[in-house]
Amino acid sequence: MKLLVRVRYDGTAYCGFQVQPNGTSVQAVLCRAAEDVFGFPVNVTGCSRTDAGVHALAFVAALEPKDESCRGSSWCTIPAGRVHRAFAHVLPPDVAVTGAAFVPDDFHPRYGVVSKEYIYRISDAPADDPFLRGRVCRRPKITEAGEGLMREAMLLFLGTHDFAGFMAAGSKITDTTRTVSAVSLTRDDDGCLVFAVRADGFLYNMVRIMAGTLLDVAAGHKTLADVRRAVTEADRGAAGFTAPPEGLYLRDVTYSEPIPWACD
Amino acid sequence: MKLLVRVRYDGTAYCGFQVQPNGTSVQAVLCRAAEDVFGFPVNVTGCSRTDAGVHALAFVAALEPKDESCRGSSWCTIPAGRVHRAFAHVLPPDVAVTGAAFVPDDFHPRYGVVSKEYIYRISDAPADDPFLRGRVCRRPKITEAGEGLMREAMLLFLGTHDFAGFMAAGSKITDTTRTVSAVSLTRDDDGCLVFAVRADGFLYNMVRIMAGTLLDVAAGHKTLADVRRAVTEADRGAAGFTAPPEGLYLRDVTYSEPIPWACD
Numbered sequence: 181m182k183l184l185v186r187v188r189y190d191g192t193a194y195c196g197f198q199v200q201p202n203g204t205s206v207q208a209v210l211c212r213a214a215e216d217v218f219g220f221p222v223n224v225t226g227c228s229r230t231d232a233g234v235h236a237l238a239f240v241a242a243l244e245p246k247d248e249s250c251r252g253s254s255w256c257t258i259p260a261g262r263v264h265r266a267f268a269h270v271l272p273p274d275v276a277v278t279g280a281a282f283v284p285d286d287f288h289p290r291y292g293v294v295s296k297e298y299i300y301r302i303s304d305a306p307a308d309d310p311f312l313r314g315r316v317c318r319r320p321k322i323t324e325a326g327e328g329l330m331r332e333a334m335l336l337f338l339g340t341h342d343f344a345g346f347m348a349a350g351s352k353i354t355d356t357t358r359t360v361s362a363v364s365l366t367r368d369d370d371g372c373l374v375f376a377v378r379a380d381g382f383l384y385n386m387v388r389i390m391a392g393t394l395l396d397v398a399a400g401h402k403t404l405a406d407v408r409r410a411v412t413e414a415d416r417g418a419a420g421f422t423a424p425p426e427g428l429y430l431r432d433v434t435y436s437e438p439i440p441w442a443c444d
Numbered sequence: 445m446k447l448l449v450r451v452r453y454d455g456t457a458y459c460g461f462q463v464q465p466n467g468t469s470v471q472a473v474l475c476r477a478a479e480d481v482f483g484f485p486v487n488v489t490g491c492s493r494t495d496a497g498v499h500a501l502a503f504v505a506a507l508e509p510k511d512e513s514c515r516g517s518s519w520c521t522i523p524a525g526r527v528h529r530a531f532a533h534v535l536p537p538d539v540a541v542t543g544a545a546f547v548p549d550d551f552h553p554r555y556g557v558v559s560k561e562y563i564y565r566i567s568d569a570p571a572d573d574p575f576l577r578g579r580v581c582r583r584p585k586i587t588e589a590g591e592g593l594m595r596e597a598m599l600l601f602l603g604t605h606d607f608a609g610f611m612a613a614g615s616k617i618t619d620t621t622r623t624v625s626a627v628s629l630t631r632d633d634d635g636c637l638v639f640a641v642r643a644d645g646f647l648y649n650m651v652r653i654m655a656g657t658l659l660d661v662a663a664g665h666k667t668l669a670d671v672r673r674a675v676t677e678a679d680r681g682a683a684g685f686t687a688p689p690e691g692l693y694l695r696d697v698t699y700s701e702p703i704p705w706a707c708d
Contacts, residue, residue: 190574235575264571278571306707307528307542310454311499315575369633443570 186279221246233425261444279441297378297432300391317427326398344414348385396420450543485510497689525708543705561696564655581691590662608678612649657684
């Protein structure tokens with residue numbers, strides 16, 4: 181039995197999810213918290229890496245005792261619906277467990293992913309918003325025409341493509357084909373432009389390069405033909421800049437079976 | 445000529461708007477920033493005091509040179525639409541100017557107020573939200589029945605009443621009659637319950653005691669009869685607790701004439 185936790189975090193202070201040689205990771209914070217909660221060392225496996233400064237609304241991590249002798253069906257005696265409370269006492273205020281579920285031992289939070297959704301938030305208001313610092317990408321005003329072009333461009337991402345044109349240099353991944361199943365562009369309560377994209381998987385920096393490409397299209401630095409070439413010919417030069425991490429949020433992760441999240 | 449600025453701030457780090465013997469005030473931060481922008485000392489007058497930890501979405505402050513010899517129609521040479529940019533360079537990230545306008549010398553940002561609107565945000569989700577820390581009042585789950593009672597209770601605030609029952613002890617105000625012209629209770633994008641109230645003026649802690657009263661009604665600690673007595677008999681004991689400052693936001697201030705806010 182593994183304990184799955186759904187984690188929400190403000191990534192501003194972290195070097196990303198995964199433990200890194202320099203900087204504090206969310207994974208390290210969760211490991212420490214889990215050991216405080218259970219009283220023995222716990223392995224924490226995440227559904228993805230996220231970059232420094234990237235946020236998560238519903239990250240999924242699997243917990244199990246590090247020592248095999250501690251494993252078994254009864255290592256976690258806290259009811260799933262109460263797990264968030266136990267963690268609330270030991271986690272820093274920028275990380276919270278928002279739900280938990282028990283899953284079989286063979287469940288893997290990364291290999292089992294069917295789709296993930298990221299959002300990228302852009303604030304194009306003339307003035308900075310103190311409530312959004314570190315949580316949005318700041319841009320000059322995007323006109324309605326620019327927004328229309330972004331909408332046209334994002335539709336080109338839909339479908340199965342070799343997305344090597346939307347991958348940061350230096351990535352060791354060889355299979356760069358991914359299937360984008362949904363895209364949208366909306367304005368939220370805070371007046372921010374929100375680009376949402378769902379796919380079966382994402383390459384390194386893929387969403388940030390997609391967002392940067394859309395922003396370049398809105399600004400007239402890239403054309404729809406450039407975006408089409410970036411998608412169909414896997415041409416990194418035809419795609420846009422890598423938008424900064426602070427606008428990016430992991431919003432949803434789905435598996436072949438729905439997770440019975442509990443949070444009382 | 446006075447320069448009016450619309451100010452948005454996260455009040456977490458401040459002792460309130462007004463300069464206080466202990467703690468940093470938003471007023472002091474604005475004074476320092478204005479002197480940096482204009483090169484001479486500037487008086488800053490606010491539309492209201494706000495408590496420590498209280499936020500503002502659209503606070504109004506009037507600026508004029510401290511030295512009378514500097515005054516006149518041309519002391520500010522920055523176009524109103526550009527003022528937010530000049531301040532963006534010198535203000536800390538939790539305070540921002542979001543608009544500016546020139547008004548006649550006899551305009552007073554506090555005495556001229558026709559109405560103000562405050563909102564009070566309550567998060568009753570089972571888990572803490574890292575993106576809302578310091579920005580909402582945390583409460584246990586409010587049932588639909590509880591929400592219904594809050595809605596009934598808030599309607600009792602409407603109209604002209606002696607609101608002494610909704611004033612913190614120790615206030616020196618003697619005329620405690622105010623007119624509440626609008627109330628509402630909605631859920632926002634973040635799932636928070638938002639109580640909004642507009643009045644021609646507010647007593648010390650009035651909105652926080654109103655919010656606390658509604659929460660006490662939802663929790664069954666107060667009845668609608670208690671609230672009616674608090675309103676009609678100005679009975680502080682019949683009203684509820686003083687809800688904490690972090691849920692409170694000044695959202696809007698109106699004057700007899702609309703302010704021609706500019707922000708390019």
